[in-house]
Amino acid sequence: MNIDGHLIAALLVLIGAILSMIRAAAGPTSYDRVLAVNVFGTKAVMLLAIIGFIGDRSGFLDIAILYGLVNFIATVALLRFVETKRLT
Amino acid sequence: MDPVLLLDVILLLLAVTTAITAMAIRDLLGSVMLMGIYGLLMAVIWADLFAMDVSFTEASVGAGAATILLLSALTRTGTRERTGGDHHLPALVVVLITGSVLIHGTSQMPAFGDPQAPAHIHVAPHYLSQDIGKVSQKSSDGATRRDFGDHVPNTVTAVLTAYRGYDTMFETVVIFSAGVCLVLLLRPRSPLRREQADE
Numbered sequence: 050m051n052i053d054g055h056l057i058a059a060l061l062v063l064i065g066a067i068l069s070m071i072r073a074a075a076g077p078t079s080y081d082r083v084l085a086v087n088v089f090g091t092k093a094v095m096l097l098a099i100i101g102f103i104g105d106r107s108g109f110l111d112i113a114i115l116y117g118l119v120n121f122i123a124t125v126a127l128l129r130f131v132e133t134k135r136l137t
Numbered sequence: 138m139d140p141v142l143l144l145d146v147i148l149l150l151l152a153v154t155t156a157i158t159a160m161a162i163r164d165l166l167g168s169v170m171l172m173g174i175y176g177l178l179m180a181v182i183w184a185d186l187f188a189m190d191v192s193f194t195e196a197s198v199g200a201g202a203a204t205i206l207l208l209s210a211l212t213r214t215g216t217r218e219r220t221g222g223d224h225h226l227p228a229l230v231v232v233l234i235t236g237s238v239l240i241h242g243t244s245q246m247p248a249f250g251d252p253q254a255p256a257h258i259h260v261a262p263h264y265l266s267q268d269i270g271k272v273s274q275k276s277s278d279g280a281t282r283r284d285f286g287d288h289v290p291n292t293v294t295a296v297l298t299a300y301r302g303y304d305t306m307f308e309t310v311v312i313f314s315a316g317v318c319l320v321l322l323l324r325p326r327s328p329l330r331r332e333q334a335d336e
Contacts (some may be wrong), residue, residue: 056140119201
């Protein structure tokens with residue numbers, strides 16, 4: 050019963066990830082896509098935490114934190130490129 | 138049904154969809170963002186397979202560094218892909234032949250977990266019988282203690298302990314040469330070369 054609850058949570062998060070992915074593929078402007086990538090990163094962090102609870106492993110939370118950091122860096126780089134067409 | 142298996146199937150299908158979309162899309166900036174999503178997806182898949190080290194690497198390199206590197210490549214090119222590119226038929230033939238040869242090769246591999254597989258009867262017994270970790274110690278109560286209970290925790294540890302040096306050395310060589318290539322590709326152009334390019 051416990052694992053089933055985790056699985057339902059993971060599937061719901063996955064649905065959110067799929068929706069943000071559709072936006073990233075379809076999104077008319079670059080800002081739609083940047084936002085979609087950011088939302089997808091958040092979903093990946095949550096999915097990792099849930100998988101960690103399913104497998105009963107605490108190491109997943111460390112990776113989830115790393116994902117959050119990487120996601121932030123990628124978003125900043127993307128926005129900087131969209132704004133100035135340069136990275137430096 | 139095993140929840141991890143179910144999640145694996147869905148995540149792999151998503152990864153394939155993302156890769157195809159990233160190739161099909163004409164806006165290169167959108168393509169780069171989809172590659173970032175692909176990197177995150179692959180990292181989650183690795184974590185789902187309990188391959189923590191690969192997952193860490195994929196998250197930092199695949200989702201973070203690769204996105205930024207592709208963006209810095211975009212600063213040197215346009216953000217639109219040329220339309221109307223024709224399909225290269227010989228390339229498709231080569232890819233199909235290579236793929237079928239690889240699939241044919243996997244059909245000859247021993248069954249999963251087969252104790253008679255060459256990997257298990259060739260050098261594995263030698264690794265397992267190595268003397269690593271068998272350090273005797275006298276503990277405070279006078280009994281003789283041996284590290285790891287007379288054996289290393291598993292075969293991978295035995296191999297790594299003995300051969301880690303080569304592994305790390307050539308990893309360093311690969312990373313160094315990759316860094317040199319990147320510096321050469323992305324270095325700021327000298328004023329002289331820029332004038333020549335402008336003319």
